[in-house]
Amino acid sequence: MVKQNPEGNPHTPDKTQDWNGLRMTKQRRVVYDILLESTDHPTAQDVFLQTTKRMPGISLATVYNCLEALVGHELVRQVNFDREPSRYCPNLSEHGHFHDVKTGRIHDVTFKDGAKLTDFLNLPEGTEISDLEITLRGTLPS
Amino acid sequence: MVKQNPEGNPHTPDKTQDWNGLRMTKQRRVVYDILLESTDHPTAQDVFLQTTKRMPGISLATVYNCLEALVGHELVRQVNFDREPSRYCPNLSEHGHFHDVKTGRIHDVTFKDGAKLTDFLNLPEGTEISDLEITLRGTLPS
DNA sequence: AACTAGAATTAGAATTATTCTAATTAAACT
DNA sequence: AGTTTAATTAGAATAATTCTAATTCTAGTT
Ligand SMILES: [Mn+2]
Ligand SMILES: [Mn+2]
Ligand SMILES: [Zn+2]
Ligand SMILES: [Zn+2]
Numbered sequence A, B: 001m002v003k004q005n006p007e008g009n010p011h012t013p014d015k016t017q018d019w020n021g022l023r024m025t026k027q028r029r030v031v032y033d034i035l036l037e038s039t040d041h042p043t044a045q046d047v048f049l050q051t052t053k054r055m056p057g058i059s060l061a062t063v064y065n066c067l068e069a070l071v072g073h074e075l076v077r078q079v080n081f082d083r084e085p086s087r088y089c090p091n092l093s094e095h096g097h098f099h100d101v102k103t104g105r106i107h108d109v110t111f112k113d114g115a116k117l118t119d120f121l122n123l124p125e126g127t128e129i130s131d132l133e134i135t136l137r138g139t140l141p142s
Numbered sequence C: 001a002a003c004t005a006g007a008a009t010t011a012g013a014a015t016t017a018t019t020c021t022a023a024t025t026a027a028a029c030t
Numbered sequence D: 001a002g003t004t005t006a007a008t009t010a011g012a013a014t015a016a017t018t019c020t021a022a023t024t025c026t027a028g029t030t
Helices: A026-037 A044-054 A060-072 B026-037 B044-054 B060-072
Strands: A077-079 A087-089 A095-100 A106-110 A128-139 B077-079 B087-089 B095-100 B106-110 B128-139
Touching: A026 A044, A026 A060, A044 A060, A060 A077, A060 A087, B026 B044, B026 B060, B044 B060, B060 B077, B060 B087
Parallel strands: A095 A128, B095 B128
Antiparallel strands: A077 A087, A095 A106, A128 B128, B077 B087, B095 B106
C-alpha cells in the first residue's frame, strides 16, 4: 500500500505524481530530468556526463538501468539510427526523426493530423500495427 | 583500362555486367547471390552460414567485407531493427519494413504510388530528404 | 525506532556485433 | 613473367550494452 503524504511532510517522498508505476529514485529522477530538459536526443554517454555533474558518483551502469526503466515504463523513448549508440527522447507524442546531416542534430518531425499511414503504405487488409518508426536523413533549409 | 573480353576467352572474366563499379570477386558473387535468393532479410551470420555451404573456407571477415562493399555500391541495402544485428535486403526499390511479431519474419512494404511524404509529415519548406526509413511492427492478418 | 524483504545501485567483468591489423593470396596491368 | 594493387583471411581489438554479485537503500512492518 502506497502512503499518500497528505500533510506534505518533507521527509516522506511525494507519491502524488504518476510515474507509470515506476518508483522514482534519486538517480532515475536526475536521469529523467536531464532527458526532459534535453532537446538533442542524447546518448547514454551524454546523459551520464550530465548526471555526473548533478550527482557525482552515479555509475554508468545505473544510467543504463535508469534509461531502461524509463523506457520500459514509457516515460521516455529509445531512438536508434542505424548502428549508432541509442539515443533517448522525452517526446511521447507520435513523431518521427529527422537527422540533419549538415548540423548533425536530430529533430522531431510530427505527422500531419488526419493523415493515415494506410493512405501511404500498401499493407494487407487487417494488418495490426503496434509500432511505427520513421527516420529521415537530409538537410534543413538554411 | 578495363578489357572487354570480346572473344569470350574462358580465362578472362566477364566484364559486361554492371556491378556499379564494384569488382565482382568469387566471394562477393556468392554473398550477392545468396542475398538475391533470400527472402527473409538475413543477418551477416545467416549469410555466412549459407556461403560456407557453397564456398567452404570463406571467412566471416570476408562476408562482412563483401556486405560492406555491396552496400557501398548500392547493390544491396542494410536494414536495422533497433539494436539487433544488421540485416541485408536485395530489394533496391523504395520500400519500408514490417516486422511481424507473430512469425518473426520481416516483410517488404511498398509505398502507394502518388503518395507523397510531404502530405504526411510536417517538414519545413525546402527540406532536402536524402534518405527515408520506415519500420513497422505488428501482426499480419492470419 | 529497529527489523526485514525486496528493489536499486554499483564496479567491474562478460558479451557480442562489428571493425581493424597484418600477413597472404589473387587479380589486373605492363 | 614481373609488378602493382586490391581482396581475403585469421585472429585481435573495439565499443555499446548487459550481466554478476556485492552493497546500499526503501518501504512496509513490528
Ligand atoms: Mn549529443
Ligand atoms: Mn534469418
Ligand atoms: Zn524525438
Ligand atoms: Zn527489404
